[in-house]
Amino acid sequence: MRWLAEVHVSLRSGIADPEGQTIGSALRSLGYATVSEVRSGKLLRIGFEADDHAAAEASVTDMCRRLLANPVMEVATWELRADEQTDESPVLPS
Amino acid sequence: MTLTAARPRVAVVVFPGTWSERDFAHVATEVLGWEHRLVWHLDTELGACDAVVLPGGFAHGDHLRTGAIARFSPIMRAVEAFASAGGPVMGSCNGFQVLTEAGLLPGALMRNDHLEFRCDWQWLRVERPGSCPAWLGDLADGDRIRLPISHGEGRYVADEATLDELEATARVVLRYADPGGAVTPAANPNGSARGIAGITNAAGNVLGLMPHPERASEAEIGGADGLRLFGSLERWLQQRPAAAERRL
Numbered sequence: 001m002r003w004l005a006e007v008h009v010s011l012r013s014g015i016a017d018p019e020g021q022t023i024g025s026a027l028r029s030l031g032y033a034t035v036s037e038v039r040s041g042k043l044l045r046i047g048f049e050a051d052d053h054a055a056a057e058a059s060v061t062d063m064c065r066r067l068l069a070n071p072v073m074e075v076a077t078w079e080l081r082a083d084e085q086t087d088e089s090p091v092l093p094s
Numbered sequence: 095m096t097l098t099a100a101r102p103r104v105a106v107v108v109f110p111g112t113w114s115e116r117d118f119a120h121v122a123t124e125v126l127g128w129e130h131r132l133v134w135h136l137d138t139e140l141g142a143c144d145a146v147v148l149p150g151g152f153a154h155g156d157h158l159r160t161g162a163i164a165r166f167s168p169i170m171r172a173v174e175a176f177a178s179a180g181g182p183v184m185g186s187c188n189g190f191q192v193l194t195e196a197g198l199l200p201g202a203l204m205r206n207d208h209l210e211f212r213c214d215w216q217w218l219r220v221e222r223p224g225s226c227p228a229w230l231g232d233l234a235d236g237d238r239i240r241l242p243i244s245h246g247e248g249r250y251v252a253d254e255a256t257l258d259e260l261e262a263t264a265r266v267v268l269r270y271a272d273p274g275g276a277v278t279p280a281a282n283p284n285g286s287a288r289g290i291a292g293i294t295n296a297a298g299n300v301l302g303l304m305p306h307p308e309r310a311s312e313a314e315i316g317g318a319d320g321l322r323l324f325g326s327l328e329r330w331l332q333q334r335p336a337a338a339e340r341r342l
Contacts, residue, residue, distance in 0.1 A: 015251060016285065018207050042158075067166070070159055070195065072202040073251055 002049055003056040004083040007068055007076055010041035015073045044068060047083060056080055102331050103129040105143040107173065107189075109153035109164045110135065114187065117308040118149050125311050126324055135167035144331050145182040145228070146173055148189025150244065150306060160203060160247050161191035170196055182228035182327060183300045187245055190292075190302035199295055199302045200260065201252030203245075207285025211246040215316065216283055216305060218291050219271035222264035226294035229301040230267055232326040238275045239319040241305035243283055248304040250286040250293075257287055268292030268303055 011017050017039050024038035046063070050056035060078050069076035104122050108115045115132055122130040131141055135153075140146060153164035164170070170192075177183045177198055185193040193199045206212060220237040223230035233239070252260070260266050269289040272281040277289040284304075292303030307320030 015204075016207060016249075018205060018209050018285075022209060067158070067162060070162065070202055072194075072200075072253075073204060 001051070002047065002083040003080060005044075005046045005048070005056070005060045005063075005078050005080045007044040007046060007060065007064060007078040008041055009044065009064075009069050009074050009076050010039060012073055012075055053080070053082075101127060101129050102145065102328055103131070103143045104145045104147055105131050105133050105140040106147045106149060107133050107169055108135060108149075109151070109167060109192075111153045111155055112149050112151035112188065114149035114151055114306065114308060117306075118147050121308045121311040121320070121324065125321070126328070128328075133169055135164065135169050138168050138172060140169070140172045140176060143176075143181075145184070145327055146176055148173070148183070148185040148192050149308070150187030150189060153188055153192060156188075156247070159195065160188060161193075161195035164188075164192045165196040174198065177295075177300050180297060180299050182330070184229055184307075184323075185300075185302045186306055186308065187243075187248075187304055190304055191247065193300065193302045198300050199293055200256050201250055201287075201293070203247050203304070204249045204251050205247050206245070206249055206283070211244075212248070212283050213244040214242070214283065215240055216243045216291075217271045217273050217275070217281065218268045218305060219275045219277055221267055221269060223267060225264045226267050226298050226301050228299055228327055228330045229294075229323050230326055231330050232322050236275065238271065238273070239322060240310070240317050241307055241319055242309045242317075243305050244309075245284070245304055248284040248286065250290040250304075252287060257290075260290075260293055261288070263296065265294050265296070266290055266292075267294050267301070268305070 020038040020040040027035045064076040106115045106118045119130045122128040191203045194202050218239050220233045223233040268291040269277045270282045270291050271277050282289050294301050307323045310317040310320035
């Protein structure tokens with residue numbers, strides 16, 4: 001069956017994030033004076049096939065470990081759900 | 095592979111998006127009189143060679159992370175085997191990023207702290223060159239060299255324990271410095287931890303550095319300090335004991 005994983009890759013705490021700091025400065029300069037911190041990251045939506053939830057979970061774990069996040073400076077978290085959409089209305093935006 | 099050639103033979107690895115391979119090839123052939131071979135990333139063998147270079151550029155478009163996809167290119171199995179057998183490997187700029195992603199060197203390279211791409215001449219302080227004799231054997235501790243940098247993601251990061259281990263084992267071999275050789279925050283062009291510009295592996299045969307020695311190998315283009323690295327390699331290959339050759 002088909003699964004959809006939304007993988008969030010974010011920087012480990014303590015790793016400087018100049019992009020996030022710059023976005024934070026921009027928000028404050030727009031008047032959002034209470035913004036104290038912005039951390040940037042990546043969102044990856046992955047559609048794939050797996051027999052069951054356990055197999056899907058194992059696949060995503062492996063994808064993150066091997067490629068999607070570098071443990072030197074990143075951590076990955078994800079949400080996994082069965083993708084009930086048909087081919088005519090894919091969940092993954094084109 | 096055999097290592098009896100009078101002229102050094104260097105394999106230059108080319109990924110989709112690599113941009114410095116022609117500069118390395120020019121220096122190898124036209125400046126140094128070496129032999130070179132461009133090796134495509136889908137190849138599985140390096141061929142007969144005495145050293146391997148991973149040049150700068152934007153392998154696979156730098157997508158996901160710099161070097162993250164390149165490390166899975168088929169040629170990297172051969173590069174890893176060459177390195178683990180003690181063969182000299184240099185990764186410059188994007189090549190350094192690939193080496194860290196491949197686990198051949200510790201740490202990672204991240205976006206410059208000021209978020210700008212930085213292309214400039216940069217002074218470097220050489221430290222503990224004996225830790226990396228193949229590439230730095232002609233240099234002395236405390237030497238200053240001037241090489242171009244050209245990168246947007248050159249900020250070296252590693253956890254404190256890794257940084258401490260690199261220092262304790264004399265594996266930090268190049269640091270960003272001012273013209274007088276002082277390692278200062280102002281001389282650091284990208285926010286790298288402890289001013290690190292280049293490191294070597296535990297065995298001392300793999301060098302990763304953000305600067306571009308191949309772009310500083312002819313006085314006519316502004317500097318020739320890069321030749322000191324290539325000269326080191328040539329001398330190292332000539333002087334290497336026969337026993338070491340057989341191991342390769």
